[in-house]
Amino acid sequence: MSALKGPDQAFFTASDDIVLAELYRDIYDAEASSNSHLSPEQRQIALDGLENLNDPKHPNFEPTVFCTWDLDGPETKSGRTLRESILHLYIDWARTVVRHDTDVVFLTHILTYFTTALPSALYLFHDFHLLHGIAHLLLIVWFSGSFTLMMHNHIHNNGVLSKPYALFDWAFPYLLEPLMGHTWDSYYYHHVKAHHVEGNGPDDLSSTIRYQRDSVVDFLKYEMRFLLLCWLDLPLYFISKRKHNMAVRVFVTELSSYAFIVGMARWKFTPTLFVLILPFTIMRWGLMIGNWGQHAFVDEVEPDSDFRSSITLIDVPSNRFCFNDGYHTSHHLNPRRHWRDHPHAFLKAKERYSDEGALVFQNIDYLEITFRLLTKNYAHLAKQFVPMGKQIGMSQAEIAAMLKTKTRRFSEEEIKAKFKVFEAEKVGKHDE
Numbered sequence: 482m483s484a485l486k487g488p489d490q491a492f493f494t495a496s497d498d499i500v501l502a503e504l505y506r507d508i509y510d511a512e513a514s515s516n517s518h519l520s521p522e523q524r525q526i527a528l529d530g531l532e533n534l535n536d537p538k539h540p541n542f543e544p545t546v547f548c549t550w551d552l553d554g555p556e557t558k559s560g561r562t563l564r565e566s567i568l569h570l571y572i573d574w575a576r577t578v579v580r581h582d583t584d585v586v587f588l589t590h591i592l593t594y595f596t597t598a599l600p601s602a603l604y605l606f607h608d609f610h611l612l613h614g615i616a617h618l619l620l621i622v623w624f625s626g627s628f629t630l631m632m633h634n635h636i637h638n639n640g641v642l643s644k645p646y647a648l649f650d651w652a653f654p655y656l657l658e659p660l661m662g663h664t665w666d667s668y669y670y671h672h673v674k675a676h677h678v679e680g681n682g683p684d685d686l687s688s689t690i691r692y693q694r695d696s697v698v699d700f701l702k703y704e705m706r707f708l709l710l711c712w713l714d715l716p717l718y719f720i721s722k723r724k725h726n727m728a729v730r731v732f733v734t735e736l737s738s739y740a741f742i743v744g745m746a747r748w749k750f751t752p753t754l755f756v757l758i759l760p761f762t763i764m765r766w767g768l769m770i771g772n773w774g775q776h777a778f779v780d781e782v783e784p785d786s787d788f789r790s791s792i793t794l795i796d797v798p799s800n801r802f803c804f805n806d807g808y809h810t811s812h813h814l815n816p817r818r819h820w821r822d823h824p825h826a827f828l829k830a831k832e833r834y835s836d837e838g839a840l841v842f843q844n845i846d847y848l849e850i851t852f853r854l855l856t857k858n859y860a861h862l863a864k865q866f867v868p869m870g871k872q873i874g875m876s877q878a879e880i881a882a883m884l885k886t887k888t889r890r891f892s893e894e895e896i897k898a899k900f901k902v903f904e905a906e907k908v909g910k911h912d913e
Contacts, residue, residue: 489844496824614755662764664738694888774847788837835870
């Protein structure tokens with residue numbers, strides 16, 4: 482029997498609590514050899530609960546306002562304190578600014594960045610002090626995950642604010658991206674126009690399949706290529722796909738970003754180091770550490786399946802602070818799916834995930850997954866694994882051994898054989 486006896490206790494979102502409860506109900510039933518499986522009506526209760534949280538017309542609707550704490554739920558106006566009244570005035574206004582009623586948190590973050598990170602950066606160029614520089618850098622590192630995943634929603638859906646604020650919605654990334662370590666537009670081109678088109682396949686610039694995913698040496702090769710050659714690899718990728726317009730645009734925006742950093746460094750190097758250069762370096766490392774964790778486990782039989790080349794995490798950093806980024810398989814299945822809809826989509830398709838042998842973990846984020854892999858700590862990964870379907874009943878040792886088979890490097894011969902459908906589609910696209 483599985484050694485997992487219950488879900489971890491953590492500051493999960495309400496949606497994650499519902500999903501974990503359903504997964505563990507399946508585990509308990511299977512391990513007890515119970516035939517008392519829930520009826521469709523009973524299973525619908527959990528799906529309805531998730532749907533109601535996202536439905537602005539339902540009494541149980543909960544907009545996300547902050548990452549660090551949740552609203553207490555519906556209450557009457559007469560029962561509100563002054564603080565609660567001010568908060569609800571903000572929420573009512575913010576819901577008219579953001580594109581989706583659930584996404585008040587995006588406006589909260591934008592306002593936070595413009596009132597903290599931006600003034601701090603400007604003051605460092607006016608009057609630099611080392612302690613301020615260190616504090617600013619730590620603040621940016623703390624902001625970087627949430628900002629990046631807010632931008633993840635922005636680039637997949639062409640913005641996060643409502644139409645009256647379209648100009649600001651378009652402009653604010655160009656002001657904030659350099660401060661958070663991003664270069665202008667590169668995240669959009671690399672992630673949306675390359676990664677999601679290729680799906681961790683042979684032509685994906687961030688593909689993990691040619692690397693041994695528990696090897697420090699292979700990870701450093703992977704990281705350094707992105708860090709040093711992204712400016713060249715991405716335009717060349719678009720040229721190889723006959724997308725010359727994109728190649729020119731990404732080349733110009735990437736080099737413009739570098740030119741801006743160099744120009745600022747020549748003017749005032751020390752503040753530029755803390756405001757632009759170190760955030761850029763940290764972000765580039767962080768992006769690839771995260772992507773390595775997202776696509777470290779690739780099925781040895783069917784590596785081109787979204788269910789088998791990405792994973793699902795039910796954890797605090799990914800889902801509470803980074804807008805359900807843990808539901809990575811759901812995201813690859815539908816890149817434009819709204820972030821609040823991922824738990825519902827996952828639970829609705831739970832049987833398909835189970836049949837496909839998808840991998841689910843709890844209370845561990847992508848950065849830790851990468852760390853555990855590079856230290857070959859498969860025992861800890863097995864401990865955080867949430868089994869589904871045929872995986873239920875596997876021992877910790879069996880789970881660890883199974884996970885290890887999915888981190889092996891693919892040879893070029895295997896890639897040609899296992900991605901033959903992908904290759905055929907690629908030839909067809911070139912012939913069009």
